[in-house]
Amino acid sequence: MIEHRLYDIEKWEQGKIVEQKILLCTPKCATMYALQGYTVFDYHESLDMEPEQLCEHNQTISFEH
Helix, strand or coil: CEEEEEEEEEEEECCEEEEEEEEEECHHHHHHHHHCCCEEEEHHHHCCCCCEEECCCCCCEEEEC
């Protein structure tokens, strides 16, 4: 089983959000977004929730606005 967390991923340009996603993904995946310049917010940490434990065969679940 692999830890997954719910993240809000945002890309900002000139003071405006140009891309926003809500992802259920691994912390490693969220770190990669942060390294690419995205703002990453961890809902699980903020709400003091236990992370989801999913099978390693599951892919990232994405909801885009």
